């Protein structure tokens with residue numbers, strides 16, 4: 658780090674400055690466009706649920722770089738770097754190196770033995786580093802991180818009425834109704850049943866992601882029920898407005914076409930909210946999304962880890 662760079666913890670009233678920095682520093686336009694939602698999710702919303710670290714790199718009085726990190730509520734041996742960004746005109750002068758070193762030191766101080774450059778659901782903006790952020794891939798390797806997994810998104814085109822992602826669900830819904838299955842938008846009153854299905858059948862953080870989808874502006878969830886029981890769900894917007902997921906169908910109801918219907922109902926909402934495309938995040942069953950919505954694999958992410966402490 659050059660002598661003029663200092664790294665300090667940021668307080669939430671600096672969130673607007675962090676958003677402005679990210680709008681200029683996230684080189685992929687789809688990320689810059691959602692900088693405000695990303696900062697809100699990773700920092701302000703996540704802080705209600707788990708330990709969150711927000712660091713700023715300053716040169717004189719100027720904020721030139723930020724890092725947002727977190728520890729899973731259930732496993733504080735891991736520190737996650739959820740976001741790192743440095744203003745273009747301040748790059749290659751050690752700001753990311755200094756931010757990561759401070760994050761590693763603080764995570765180790767809290768008991769972490771590993772730091773991951775990887776998303777930490779239910780609040781995440783990317784599964785890992787998008788391979789097109791090539792400087793970040795180079796920095797990860799230079800700073801001692803090892804690649805351990807790969808993840809990918811699929812893109813559903815919502816730009817035209819003819820898109821397979823916007824194909825009508827009416828006939829399939831009629832067929833399902835004949836089998837006693839109804840589909841509808843979820844409301845907050847459905848959250849306990851949704852959480853039960855998500856938790857019992859799929860585990861992980863899906864129940865929390867559903868809580869971030871139902872009834873929040875820019876987000877939503879559709880469900881299917883039979884005999885008063887929720888048997889499938891699909892959600893969007895929990896972490897980022899243009900992102901779809903998670904979705905799940907109870908094993909006994911698989912294969913009846915419910916998933917495709919719920920998926921397209923969500924994508925229709927996202928189109929109505931003005932999105933020209935949706936990201937199906939951290940996939941999952943590629944053939945299902947290809948068939949049901951004409952989605953294609955597009956964003957690819959490398960996930961990294963590094964041992965810290967002793």
Ligand SMILES: CC(C)(COP(=O)(O)OP(=O)(O)OC[C@H]1O[C@@H](n2cnc3c(N)ncnc32)[C@H](O)[C@@H]1OP(=O)(O)O)[C@@H](O)C(=O)NCCC(=O)NCCS
Nearest residue numbers: 741742743748749750751752753754790792793795796799
């Ligand atoms: C990735 C990023 C944060 C790096 O910030 P930075 O302050 O320029 O990084 P540093 O100066 O600390 O670089 C540390 C090391 O990483 C490597 N590195 C960084 N940028 C590199 C590049 N463009 N090409 C090759 N190596 C690079 C180098 O080894 C560098 O050390 P050196 O300059 O002594 O050779 C910055 O490029 C950025 O904001 N990119 C866009 C946002 C992003 O990709 N975020 C990650 C996804 S969320």
